[in-house]
Amino acid sequence: MSARAFHEFPVHHLMEITARPDLVFVEGHGSWLTDHAGKRYLDFVQGWAVNCLGHCPEVVIEALAAQAKQLITPSPAYFNEPSLRLAEMIAAHSAFARVFFCSSGAEANEGAIKLARKWGRKCRNGASEIITFEGGFHGRTIATMSASGKPGWDTMFAPQVPGFPKAILNDLASVERLITDETAAVLLEPIQGEAGVVLADLDFLRALRALTTKHGCLLIVDEVQTGMGRTGTLFAYQHFARDDAEAPDVMTLGKGIGAGVPLAVLCAKEAVSVFDHGEQGGTYNGNPLMTAVGCAVMDALLAPGFLPTVADKGRYLGERLRGLVTELGLAHERGLGLLRALDLGAEIAGDVVGYARERLEECPGWEGAGLLLNAPRPNLLRFMPALNVSHGEIDQMIQGVRLAIRAVGAGARST
Numbered sequence: 001m002s003a004r005a006f007h008e009f010p011v012h013h014l015m016e017i018t019a020r021p022d023l024v025f026v027e028g029h030g031s032w033l034t035d036h037a038g039k040r041y042l043d044f045v046q047g048w049a050v051n052c053l054g055h056c057p058e059v060v061i062e063a064l065a066a067q068a069k070q071l072i073t074p075s076p077a078y079f080n081e082p083s084l085r086l087a088e089m090i091a092a093h094s095a096f097a098r099v100f101f102c103s104s105g106a107e108a109n110e111g112a113i114k115l116a117r118k119w120g121r122k123c124r125n126g127a128s129e130i131i132t133f134e135g136g137f138h139g140r141t142i143a144t145m146s147a148s149g150k151p152g153w154d155t156m157f158a159p160q161v162p163g164f165p166k167a168i169l170n171d172l173a174s175v176e177r178l179i180t181d182e183t184a185a186v187l188l189e190p191i192q193g194e195a196g197v198v199l200a201d202l203d204f205l206r207a208l209r210a211l212t213t214k215h216g217c218l219l220i221v222d223e224v225q226t227g228m229g230r231t232g233t234l235f236a237y238q239h240f241a242r243d244d245a246e247a248p249d250v251m252t253l254g255k256g257i258g259a260g261v262p263l264a265v266l267c268a269k270e271a272v273s274v275f276d277h278g279e280q281g282g283t284y285n286g287n288p289l290m291t292a293v294g295c296a297v298m299d300a301l302l303a304p305g306f307l308p309t310v311a312d313k314g315r316y317l318g319e320r321l322r323g324l325v326t327e328l329g330l331a332h333e334r335g336l337g338l339l340r341a342l343d344l345g346a347e348i349a350g351d352v353v354g355y356a357r358e359r360l361e362e363c364p365g366w367e368g369a370g371l372l373l374n375a376p377r378p379n380l381l382r383f384m385p386a387l388n389v390s391h392g393e394i395d396q397m398i399q400g401v402r403l404a405i406r407a408v409g410a411g412a413r414s415t
Contacts, residue, residue, distance in 0.1 A: 003038050021357060028055030031386055031393050033372065039361070041370040044385045044397050048374070049193070049225050049339065052256035052297065054386035059296040060259050067292035076285045083286035086294045093234055093302065095247035096267035100275075101286035101294075105224030105254030106139025108264040111280055112187065112220050112250050113143055115266065117163075119218060119274050120184030127184040129163045130220075131175060135195035136188060138222055147187060150194065170204045176211060185218035185250070190236040193225040196377045197334055197341035205240040209248070218272060220250040224264070228256030229301045229387050231337035232311030239336075256387075259297045263290040301387075310387045313394065314338045317383065320398045328405055331379070338389070342381045342401070348408050349375035356404040363403050371400040 006022045024036040031054055033041045043055070053059065067082065074080055087099045102108055113130060120127035132138070134149040145153050146161040154160055167186075168174040175186060186208065192198040212219040226236035233239060241247040249272045254264035262284075284290070301307065314337035321333035321342050331345035344352070356371040374382045381401070385393070 004036050006036060009036070021354075030054040030057075031389050039368060039370060041357070041372045042393060042397060042400065043372045044383050044389075045372045045374045046384055046386050047260065048255065049230060049384040050255045050258070051260050052228055052230070052387045053259045053300060054388055055260070057259060057300075059300050060261070060293050063292045063296035064261070064289065067289050070288075072289045073284065073287035076281060076283070076287070080286065080288040080291075082288040082292040082295055086291045086298065089295065089298045089302075090265065090267060093298075094251070094267060095237075095241070095244040095269065096251060097270040098268050098273040100266040100280060101291060102264045102266065102282050103262040103284050103290075104139070105222075105252065105264050106141050106144050107282065108224065108252035108254055108266045109138045109144045109147070109187075109222055110141050111266040112222075112252050113147065114280065115250060115268060115272065115275060116185040116187075116218055116220060118279065119272055122274050124184055124216060125181065127182050127217075129165060129180070129182045130184060131167055131178050131186045132164050133169045133188050133192070134166050135169060135192050135198060136222075137192065137194035138187070138189075139224075169198060170201050172204060172207050172211065175208060179211075179215050179217065183215065183217050185220050186212050187220040187222060189222045189224075190226050190239070191231070191336060191339060193339065193382070194376055196343075196380045197339060197382055199334065199336060202240045205237075206246065209241070209246055218249040220252070221248040222252050224252055224254035225384075226339065227251070227253045228297065229307055229310050229337075230256060230339050230384075232307060232314050233337075234301060234307065236336070257294050257297060258290060259293060261290050261293045263294050265294075306387075310337060313387075313389060313391070314340070316391060317385075317394050320394060321383075324398065324402060324405075328402070328409075330405075335383075338383070338385055338387060340383045341376075342383070344379050344381065344405065346409075347378035348405075349378055349380055351408045352381065352401070352404045355408050356400055359407070360400050360403060363400075365396075366400065366403075371397060371404070373401070373404075 009024050025033050027034040033043050117128045132147045136149040138144040138147045143161045147164045149166050165178045221237050249269050251267040331343035353373045353375045356373050360366045360370050376382050
């Protein structure tokens with residue numbers, strides 16, 4: 001594609017929902033994106049952990065092309081082969097016997113909320129409350145925003161949906177204080193991504209599982225960001241659950257399972273799958289085009305040796321980030337697998353992101369190239385590379401972050 005000037009694109013027709021830089025991406029392969037002017041970027045955001053196999057992976061291209069020639073969607077009122085195959089694969093490699101396919105993580109979490117309330121009505125004397133956590137993020141529908149604990153979201157589109165009391169992550173007593181006869185479930189992310197890669201402790205998760213079992217409540221894990229190999233295991237709950245009995249009752253998936261196409265999943269154990277006909281659905285749920293991609297992604301992640309390499313690269317990324325902490329006098333690094341954060345110890349993360357994207361090309365080794373980073377907090381960088389990122393690309397990213405932090409830090413000191 002020939003280069004175009006940014007002003008030639010009709011960007012003014014899009015609703016203003018976020019501040020976007022003056023660039024239009026036109027091509028992507030693996031860990032690299034190319035914009036309208038031909039500039040390349042090393043991408044350590046990957047659509048917020050969406051592109052688990054990088055941009056335009058061959059397995060996704062081939063699955064889309066093959067399935068598009070056969071059947072795109074017959075209607076969710078009928079069975080189709082790719083959705084049945086993907087459901088079988090998820091069930092075979094998890095603790096969950098039943099799945100519902102949808103298009104986004106928010107839609108999957110909305111389904112989990114509905115399922116928990118239906119289960120509470122049927123199995124827990126009408127209980128409908130779902131305990132969630134401060135700092136949690138579960139989507140942008142009204143119900144999932146109400147379930148989230150993101151500051152300011154309680155008034156943004158008020159009134160909220162009631163029934164989501166908030167506990168404190170890693171504080172079991174704060175959960176126990178909120179459990180009443182009205183409690184149907186507890187919902188949490190194993191790692192709070194939007195809050196800045198805040199990990200739930202393994203001991204806390206195991207104790208929370210025991211607590212919900214003791215009180216007869218459901219445990220729901222939102223693995224929209226942590227699922228599909230992101231933490232080095234296929235699902236993050238597998239780090240704390242030692243058997244299927246200790247596994248959560250409900251799990252939601254999104255992002256990585258589609259590797260770039262809109263696909264998400266609501267998973268539940270058999271005893272919790274209490275929807276009656278007509279209570280859950282969606283025009284595109286389980287369509288063969290998207291679920292064929294999901295099958296290809298599962299095949300890639302389950303290939304011998306793939307997940308151990310993700311765990312290895314996660315350890316390597318953590319080691320390199322901790323090296324920056326020591327070298328540059330930063331605060332700390334944290335994370336699991338290939339979902340990690342770097343606390344800069346100062347509110348310069350936005351400037352670092354901007355420098356890496358726009359001015360890194362002025363530095364030796366980055367001629368004509370930039371680096372894409374994410375700053376979920378003013379003091380924090382978050383890293384969500386493709387699961388097949390190379391050690392060399394991790395090294396190059398570290399070099400870019402080092403240059404950006406030094407440049408921004410020097411600018412701040414001179415100011």
